[in-house]
Amino acid sequence: MTSNILCIETATTNCSVALSIYGEQSVLREDNDVKYSHAERLHPYIEEILTTANLDKNELTAVAISKGPGSYTGLRIGVSAAKGLCYALGIPLISISTLESLSYKVNCDEGDYIIPMLDARRMEVYSAVFDANHNQIRTTEAQILEENSFAEYLEKGTVYFVGNGVSKFEEICKHPNAVFVKNTLPSATQMCKLAEAKNKLSDYEDVAYFEPYYLKDFIAGVPKKK
Incomplete structure (x- = not known):
């Protein structure tokens, strides 16, 4: 059975998406915008990845998400997108430690x-x-x-x-x-082999209950006075 895993990395300012085929990166889209443009770019990147690979969403085997720790907002956006795809397509969710993935740099x-x-x-x-x-x-x-x-x-x-x-x-x-x-951020590139290894072991998350690994509680900033 073909192993097509969509890998999503949003734990930092780098919005990164890759398609892993049998653990090898096939297509990559990423952009490191200091303004955290994940909400605007993540879904278009996913569509670009699939179009470039000539792959239908229904041909995906699983979705892998960088689970944290990292940016609260970035993790939340990435995990929400990954869970949505898994629910819609009926495929498993794989989580990858952000720091482990980064170590492979x-x-x-x-x-x-x-x-x-x-x-x-x-x-x-x-x-x-x-x-x-x-x-x-x-x-x-x-x-x-x-x-x-x-x-x-x-x-x-x-x-x-x-x-x-x-x-x-x-x-x-x-x-x-x-x-x-220096100047190195987590990328979906390093997630490919890690996701394939977990997929072979059927090491999946419960899509309904999975939450990012925030490590610390979210602390909202104080709104500026107008």
């Missing part, structure tokens, strides 16, 4: 570490720790960055920090083993 040597980190405002980031084989070895946390953050890993080997929270840590971390991979 880095390839490193055995003994090194990868720490994806996403901006959570001020000096706080969402982060997790992965080994060189992309196995998660520390839980996902919302943490306030300090000069000695991640010292236990920096003392053991080279540590690659990747994501839109990197610039914050670069300002205060001067450890020689730290490598900062």
Whole structure:
């Protein structure tokens, strides 16, 4: 049976959609707009993907969504779109950890570490720790960055920090083993193989009850006085 999985990534400012065929990226549409244009661009991107691939929606095997952590609004838009497609088409929903997917932006040597980190405002980031084989070895946390953050890993080997929270840590971390991979955001590209692996295991979410992994409660901004 053909495996056509639509992968959706909206956890940051990057609105990214890819079509995975047997775990390989076939078509990609993405745009990193700092104004968060997901609501306007996500559905047109999905249509463009299917048109380019000459694929009907009914030929989709599953929909994979980047589940977070990340932007509350971005995650909500992506998950709503993914669940809507799954409901309408009667196909399963696959969730992919945003930080795990982001870790695949880095390839490193055995003994090194990868720490994806996403901006959570001020000096706080969402982060997790992965080994060189992309196995998660520390839980996902919302943490306030300090000069000695991640010292236990920096003392053991080279540590690659990747994501839109990197610039914050670069300002205060001067450890020689730290490598900062800047200007890098999660993309649907890295979701393809992860989604295919879950699909083979029938590792699906309950479409009715699935919620994004926000990690922190949403805090609305104070409206500006007119």
